[in-house]
Each structure stands twice: as C-alpha cells, then as structure tokens.
Amino acid sequence: MTGADPILSVKNLSIRFRTGDGMVYAVNDVSFDMHAGQRLAIVGESGSGKSQIALSILGLLARNAEVEGAALWKGRDLLAMPAAEINKIRAREIAMIFQDPMSALNPYMTIERQLSEVVELHEGMSRSQGRARALEVMDAVKIPDARARLRAYPHEFSGGMRQRIVIAMALMCRPALILADEPTTALDVTVQAQIMELLAEVQQAMGTAIVLITHDLGVVAGFCEDTLVLYGGRVMETAPTRALFRAPGHPYTRGLLRAVPNINDPSATLAAIPGSPPNQTHPPRACPFAPRCEDAVTACFETLPMLEPHAGTASRRACLRPVEALT
Amino acid sequence: MLNYTLRRLLAVVPTLLLLIVVSFYLMRLAPGGPFTSERPLPPAVMQNVLERYGMDEPLHVQLWTYIKNIVCCFDFGPSFSQKDRSVNDVIAQGFPVTLTYGFWSAVFVLVCGVPLGIIAALRHNSFWDYTMTGLAIFSQIFPNFVLAPIMVLLFTLSWGLLPGGGWNGGQWQYVIMPAVALGTSYMAGVARLTRGSMLEVLNAPYIRTARAKGLPERTIILRHALKPALLPTLTYMGPVFVYMITGSVFIDIFFSTGGIGQDFIDGAYARDYSILLGLAVLYAMLTFVLTLLLDLLYAWIDPKVRSQL
Ligand SMILES: Nc1ncnc2c1ncn2[C@@H]1O[C@H](COP(=O)(O)OP(=O)(O)O)[C@@H](O)[C@H]1O
Ligand SMILES: [Mg+2]
Numbered sequence: 074m075t076g077a078d079p080i081l082s083v084k085n086l087s088i089r090f091r092t093g094d095g096m097v098y099a100v101n102d103v104s105f106d107m108h109a110g111q112r113l114a115i116v117g118e119s120g121s122g123k124s125q126i127a128l129s130i131l132g133l134l135a136r137n138a139e140v141e142g143a144a145l146w147k148g149r150d151l152l153a154m155p156a157a158e159i160n161k162i163r164a165r166e167i168a169m170i171f172q173d174p175m176s177a178l179n180p181y182m183t184i185e186r187q188l189s190e191v192v193e194l195h196e197g198m199s200r201s202q203g204r205a206r207a208l209e210v211m212d213a214v215k216i217p218d219a220r221a222r223l224r225a226y227p228h229e230f231s232g233g234m235r236q237r238i239v240i241a242m243a244l245m246c247r248p249a250l251i252l253a254d255e256p257t258t259a260l261d262v263t264v265q266a267q268i269m270e271l272l273a274e275v276q277q278a279m280g281t282a283i284v285l286i287t288h289d290l291g292v293v294a295g296f297c298e299d300t301l302v303l304y305g306g307r308v309m310e311t312a313p314t315r316a317l318f319r320a321p322g323h324p325y326t327r328g329l330l331r332a333v334p335n336i337n338d339p340s341a342t343l344a345a346i347p348g349s350p351p352n353q354t355h356p357p358r359a360c361p362f363a364p365r366c367e368d369a370v371t372a373c374f375e376t377l378p379m380l381e382p383h384a385g386t387a388s389r390r391a392c393l394r395p396v397e398a399l400t
Numbered sequence: 401m402l403n404y405t406l407r408r409l410l411a412v413v414p415t416l417l418l419l420i421v422v423s424f425y426l427m428r429l430a431p432g433g434p435f436t437s438e439r440p441l442p443p444a445v446m447q448n449v450l451e452r453y454g455m456d457e458p459l460h461v462q463l464w465t466y467i468k469n470i471v472c473c474f475d476f477g478p479s480f481s482q483k484d485r486s487v488n489d490v491i492a493q494g495f496p497v498t499l500t501y502g503f504w505s506a507v508f509v510l511v512c513g514v515p516l517g518i519i520a521a522l523r524h525n526s527f528w529d530y531t532m533t534g535l536a537i538f539s540q541i542f543p544n545f546v547l548a549p550i551m552v553l554l555f556t557l558s559w560g561l562l563p564g565g566g567w568n569g570g571q572w573q574y575v576i577m578p579a580v581a582l583g584t585s586y587m588a589g590v591a592r593l594t595r596g597s598m599l600e601v602l603n604a605p606y607i608r609t610a611r612a613k614g615l616p617e618r619t620i621i622l623r624h625a626l627k628p629a630l631l632p633t634l635t636y637m638g639p640v641f642v643y644m645i646t647g648s649v650f651i652d653i654f655f656s657t658g659g660i661g662q663d664f665i666d667g668a669y670a671r672d673y674s675i676l677l678g679l680a681v682l683y684a685m686l687t688f689v690l691t692l693l694l695d696l697l698y699a700w701i702d703p704k705v706r707s708q709l
Binding site: 131133156159160161163164165169171173176177181190194228242 | 604605606608609610611612613614615616617619623624627628701702703704707
C-alpha cells in the first residue's frame with residue numbers, strides 16, 4: 074500500500090436502524106482507508122452490511138438510519154455534510170453502481186437524458202455537450218450502436234447492457250472513487266465475466282479507485298488488491314487479496330474460501346458455512362461468528378476480538394484464536 | 401400511434417350500435433310511455449300523436465329509422481315531451497353548460513389534488529401530511545349534495561360573494577360553486593392517490609440512483625418522480641371525469657345551471673324516449689373519447705406502453 078494520504082478514510086463507522094422491533098445494528102465499528110486508484114473488495118454474506126456502508130458514504134441511507142463515526146473525503150466528513158455539499162460530491166467525485174440494473178434506471182426517461190443530466194448538473198454542460206459525453210462513455214463501456222440507442226428507454230436493453238449503462242452513468246464525471254455494489258450479482262454468469270472485465274478495463278484507463286462489494290470471493294480474486302471481510306456488520310479480516318487467499322487468518326474467511334467454486338476441479342463439493350446469520354438486534358459483545366465457528370472456544374462467546382495485525386504482515390484479523398490453531 | 405387511434409375509434413362503432421339497440425328495447429319494454437297520463441287521451445287524438453312521432457310503426461322499423469337518422473345526419477329525432485324541439489337542440493343547449501363546469505371541475509380536481517398529494521408525500525408523516533390526509537378523508541365522505549347547500553349557505557347567504565344559482569352565460573361567478581361542489585370529493589381522492597403513489601415512487605431504486613447523481617430534491621421530484629407518480633391518478637381520472645359529467649344531475653337541479661343533467665331528469669319523468677336515448681349515446685361517446693385520450697396520454701408517459709401500441 075502506498076504511503077500517500079488516503080482519499081477516503083472510513084473511521085469507526087457504525088450504522089443502526091430504528092425499526093418496529095427495536096434497533097438493528099447493521100454495521101459496527103468499521104474502519105478502512107482507500108487510496109487513489111486502489112481496488113478494495115468488501116466481501117460478506119448477504120445481510121452483512123456491505124450495501125449500507127456504501128450508501129452511508131454517499132449519504133443515501135434510509136430515513137430510519139442512525140450513523141456514527143466518520144467518512145473523511147479529502148479531509149471532510151461525508152457523514153456530517155449538509156445535503157447541498159454532498160450533492161456536489163455525488164457522481165462528480167464519488168459515484169455508485171447499484172446491484173440491480175433492472176431497477177436502477179428510470180423506466181420513464183431516455184438513456185441519453187439519464188446520462189447527460191449528470192454532466193449538465195456537475196459540469197454545466199449543454200444538452201448537446203452532454204449528449205457528446207454520453208456517446209463517448211457509452212462507447213467506452215462498449216454499448217454497440219450507441220448513437221442510435223441514445224433515445225431508447227431502459228426496457229429496450231438486456232440486463233448486461235443495462236448494467237453497462239449504469240456503469241457509463243457512474244463514469245460520466247470521471248469520479249475519483251466508484252462504489253460498485255454487487256455489480257454482477259443480478260446477471261448471467263457469462264455476462265458477469267464481461268462486466269468484471271469491463272470494470273477492470275475502465276478502472277485501468279481512468280485510474281479510478283473502486284470499492285467492489287460482493288458476496289462472492291471468486292469475483293474478487295483477479296480484481297482487487299485488497300479485501301475486507303465483513304460478518305454481522307463487523308470487519309473479520311482485512312488483507313492483501315493474495316495473502317488472504319494464500320493464508321486466510323480468520324475462520325470465517327476460510328469458510329468463505331471453501332465456498333468458492335474451484336475452477337480446476339468443478340466436481341469438488343462446495344462447503345457452505347453451516348448455521349444462520351447473526352442476530353443483529355444488539356451491538357455485538359462477543360465475536361459474532363462464534364456460534365457458527367468450528368474453532369470457537371468459550372472465550373469467543375464472551376469477548377469481542379479487536380482487529381489486530383498478525384504475523385508481521387499487512388493483514389489484520391479479529392480472532393482470539395492463534396492462526397496455527399485454526400482448522 | 402395513429403394506427404392505434406384509428407383502430408380504437410373503429411371499435412367504438414359496434415359498441416355504440418349495441419348500446420342503442422339494447423337501450424331502445426329496454427326503454428320501450430318499461431311500462432308507460434311519453435303520452436300516458438292520468439286521464440287517457442281520446443283514441444283519435446292518441447292515434448294522431450303516435451303517427452306524428454312515428455310510434456305507430458313496428459318497433460324494429462322505428463329503431464331502423466332512428467339509427468338511419470343518426471348515421472346519415474347525426475339527427476337524434478324530435479323530443480317527445482318538449483314541443484317543437486329536437487334532441488339535438490336540447491343537447492346543443494345543455495351540453496356546453498355541463499361541459500364547461502365539468503371541465504373547470506376537472507381542472508380544480510387536478511390543480512388542487514395533485515400538488516396537495518405531492519406536498520403530503522414530501523412532508524411524509526408530518527403535521528401537514530396528517531392535516532392533508534384528514535381533510536382529504538373528510539371531504540371524500542362529503543357528498544356534493546351536502547357540500548353544495550353548505551357552500552350556498554356560506555358564500556351566498558352569509559357573505560353574499562357568489563350567486564346561489566343560475567348560469568348567466570357561464571360567467572365565472574356562476575361556474576365556481578358548481579365546479580367546486582362537483583369536484584371536491586374527487587379532488588380529495590386524487591390527493592390521496594397522488595400521495596400514495598408519490599411515496600411509493602420515492603422509494604423506488606431509480607430514485608435512489610437519481611439521488612446518487614447529486615440532483616437537487618426539486619429536480620428529482622419533477623424530472624424523475626412526477627411522471628410515474630401520476631400514472632395511477634390518470635387511470636383514476638378517466639372514469640371520474642365521465643362520472644362528473646354524467647353525475648351532474650344534482651348540480652343542475654340544485655344550482656339551476658341548465659345542463660344536460662336537468663334534461664336527463666326531465667326526460668326520465670316525461671318518458672321522453674328520444675331524449676334519454678340521445679343522452680345515453682352522448683355519454684357513451686364521451687366515455688370512449690375520454691378513455692382514448694387518457695390511454696394516449698398514458699402511452700405518452702410510459703414508454704413501455706407506447707412501444708406496445
Ligand atoms: N431501512 C432499514 N431498516 C432496517 N434494517 C435495515 C434497513 N436497511 C438495511 N437494514 C438491515 O441492515 C442489514 C445490512 O443490510 P445490507 O447492507 O443491505 O446487507 P448486504 O451486505 O447484503 O448489502 C440487514 O440485516 C438489513 O436487514
Ligand atoms: Mg447489498
């Protein structure tokens with residue numbers, strides 16, 4: 074990792090939701106840094122709080138959310154920013170790619186309008202300048218016959234093409250950071266690979282930093298240099314992706330890795346982690362993974378492990394058990 | 401689109417024919433007739449009258465003549481109860497009146513109902529939302545025959561601001577109360593409907609996308625949310641507008657506005673077959689034209705519907 078200042082520094086982020094049945098503690102004490110051009114993966118099962126982290130950074134949380142901590146963007150806290158201020162950062166400096174391209178686009182507006190309005194707003198472009206930029210970006214994400222399809226509506230495109238449009242939308246202002254929330258989850262397997270390839274390509278070309286959110290460690294392998302593993306809204310482990318795959322330091326990470334299909338041996342059975350996701354109606358007081366952990370000892374149910382560097386590597390993990398003792 | 405419109409208009413013809421035939425026979429089946437009265441007319445006089453209106457001929461011949469006159473000359477025949485007036489005359493006099501206050505009533509419904517609904521949605525669960533919803537429910541259960549007397553009591557009798565009835569060529573003072581009395585409960589309905597659909601749209605993922613673009617709230621509402629939020633309102637307004645025009649009977653009687661609602665009532669009392677049938681056909685055509693217009697409007701808003709036309 075570079076020694077330069079991070080562009081985004083998330084510090085002790087906690088997010089909870091007021092609901093009819095009391096509080097839901099969705100994200101607990103999460104910290105991480107993003108450097109210019111960095112690719113970071115946030116990995117975790119569905120419900121582990123990945124999307125809420127991304128949404129909180131752009132101030133898009135639901136109304137019943139309460140946030141604590143800070144998300145420093147160029148030294149300013151995004152979480153405490155008034156609407157008018159954060160509106161200048163949205164899409165222009167930090168853009169978001171949403172999970173489901175079927176519903177992320179407005180069905181009542183042309184593609185052109187949905188793309189061009191971003192630069193008309195942030196860069197004061199005219200309609201025709203906006204159209205030119207839209208064409209440029211649609212070419213960059215390889216939408217065939219872009220000029221003819223400017224006036225089309227979302228329902229006229231396939232899922233993969235719609236996700237390309239959503240990506241194009243995120244690229245309109247050439248942001249410094251893109252938050253990609255499960256950009257391929259809703260798509261066919263073959264299309265998934267194409268979209269990941271495309272993301273890698275535009276990331277390279279534009280030097281944009283990307284937070285890639287996914288529940289699939291397999292997607293992460295070739296793409297992100299760093300990975301953060303989330304469970305029950307807490308960081309279990311964060312490490313350079315390569316180190317994480319070679320020597321996972323947390324029982325949960327090990328379980329996730331066993332759940333990744335092996336390309337070399339497709340017949341190998343997938344080991345899903347037994348048990349169900351944690352109850353999040355209380356802030357965690359012990360390791361949230363303990364009830365599902367094969368290696369848990371009594372202490373794991375009583376103390377909350379802190380995220381600590383292990384074995385002098387760049388990796389950090391939150392586990393009471395020594396790495397050598399893990400199965 | 402043009403093709404679609406033509407197809408729809410053509411489809412109206414058989415429906416109208418069916419409507420005419422069925423209503424024609426139904427009306428003749430009902431006991432009594434335009435010339436029955438307490439003291440029966442002498443047979444010779446009766447024969448004269450029946451001949452004059454062509455009622456001495458067999459029913460199917462009368463029906464055939466009726467349809468022929470409509471198709472060739474758009475002539476709905478003479479009125480049975482009003483001497484020397486044709487149904488065309490009656491409609492030509494009453495329909496513009498009904499259409500005028502019906503139109504302004506629809507304008508009132510939309511111009512007040514839609515913004516009220518939007519404001520309530522934006523101020524979701526606040527004082528304004530509750531006030532608005534309360535008022536809406538209150539006026540929705542307020543039928544126009546309760547509202548109209550109250551309005552006259554206040555605006556005419558107490559404050560002397562507006563005339564309590566009459567038409568006077570459709571001067572605005574005479575239009576306001578009929579239009580508002582007719583529209584209030586629908587206005588409340590539109591407000592509630594718009595509020596609900598706006599709230600739903602504001603929760604849609606594509607609105608979150610719009611927020612993530614940094615668009616100001618006003619742009620999000622007007623550019624991204626308004627169109628889809630109005631679709632249910634449009635669907636609601638079609639039948640409502642027709643109903644406002646056909647249901648204007650009470651307004652015509654209470655305010656003596658002289659619209660076709662009055663003719664309808666008079667016609668029904670007098671068993672004036674031709675007036676009743678003529679008005680039924682008029683209402684039907686109105687319904688067709690309005691639903692067609694609304695469908696076209698719907699298609700204009702929703703590209704998915706448009707691509708299917
Ligand atoms: N508006 C909300 N009200 C209550 N709970 C919520 C709300 N939004 C999200 N949550 C909860 O927050 C947790 C994390 O959600 P999310 O970040 O969407 O998970 P994922 O990792 O699948 O993206 C889930 O348990 C979810 O039920
Ligand atoms: Mg998610």
